[in-house]
Amino acid sequence: MFIVWGRKIVRRKLGYVADFCPICRKPATFELQRIGSAGHIYYISAGQGALVGFEKQCAKCHTSLNAEPTHYTSVADKKLAFPELVAQTFPKLHEALKARLDLEEQIRLAPATISPEDRQALIRHPFLLLSPKVEQRYAATHLDLETVLAFVGAIFLMIIGVAVAKKVALDYEGPALLVFIVVGIVMVGWQLALSGRRYMRKHIIPVLAGSLKPLKPTSRELQTTIDELNRLGHKMGSKLKAADLSRHLSQPAP
Numbered sequence: 001m002f003i004v005w006g007r008k009i010v011r012r013k014l015g016y017v018a019d020f021c022p023i024c025r026k027p028a029t030f031e032l033q034r035i036g037s038a039g040h041i042y043y044i045s046a047g048q049g050a051l052v053g054f055e056k057q058c059a060k061c062h063t064s065l066n067a068e069p070t071h072y073t074s075v076a077d078k079k080l081a082f083p084e085l086v087a088q089t090f091p092k093l094h095e096a097l098k099a100r101l102d103l104e105e106q107i108r109l110a111p112a113t114i115s116p117e118d119r120q121a122l123i124r125h126p127f128l129l130l131s132p133k134v135e136q137r138y139a140a141t142h143l144d145l146e147t148v149l150a151f152v153g154a155i156f157l158m159i160i161g162v163a164v165a166k167k168v169a170l171d172y173e174g175p176a177l178l179v180f181i182v183v184g185i186v187m188v189g190w191q192l193a194l195s196g197r198r199y200m201r202k203h204i205i206p207v208l209a210g211s212l213k214p215l216k217p218t219s220r221e222l223q224t225t226i227d228e229l230n231r232l233g234h235k236m237g238s239k240l241k242a243a244d245l246s247r248h249l250s251q252p253a254p
């Protein structure tokens with residue numbers, strides 16, 4: 001018997017904390033998670049596994065960032081009203097993050113006063129924060145709804161097509177089956193190829209555009225950043241189109 005076993009990442013929710021979200025550009029509620037590496041048999045694991053680290057996920061933009069639990073006074077077991085969450089988990093949030101909050105205000109009120117070097121770093125930062133999410137998505141094959149529908153459609157087409165061919169011209173049942181198999185493979189392959197761009201458009205571009213909006217980056221600045229990511233080997237560099245991002249940035253905020 002073939003046994004599937006190995007190690008897998010296990011995330012355990014520890015509770016909620018208040019912190020600054022560099023994607024949302026403001027203090028936000030985060031879910032704190034313990035990341036463990038546990039042994040599994042048929043993808044079923046027991047326990048939380050050996051400690052790998054901690055992550056916090058922003059409740060608004062759902063971006064996961066590295067976390068350090070000792071940073072917080074305590075961890076709230078449920079989502080509280082934000083001022084209450086700050087008081088309980090990070091009472092000195094505004095003092096501790098003063099420099100960053102002042103910078104965000106400068107970005108909002110006087111973006112022209114930011115130096116070109118700082119501006120480039122500020123534009124690059126959200127790309128780098130979202131890059132691990134893109135790497136994770138492309139590390140394995142994912143079937144989104146459209147691809148599954150294409151697969152189901154291909155099976156139906158094959159069944160119905162062969163049944164029709166059988167009625168119309170009995171001799172062509174074999175070749176007809178072959179044609180529908182090829183059509184089905186093309187349909188599924190085409191949807192699989194499009195699914196990557198769909199993922200970027202649905203899950204990455206809106207979040208990235210929201211974060212970049214106050215900086216009002218030009219198409220040239222976006223292209224320079226994408227080229228830079230490409231050179232450094234980030235998947236995001238090849239999957240992201242500056243035009244898609246510019247289009248989203250020019251749309252009014254929802």
Ligand SMILES: [Zn+2]
Pocket residue numbers: 021022023024025028058059060061062063
């Ligand atoms: Zn956020």
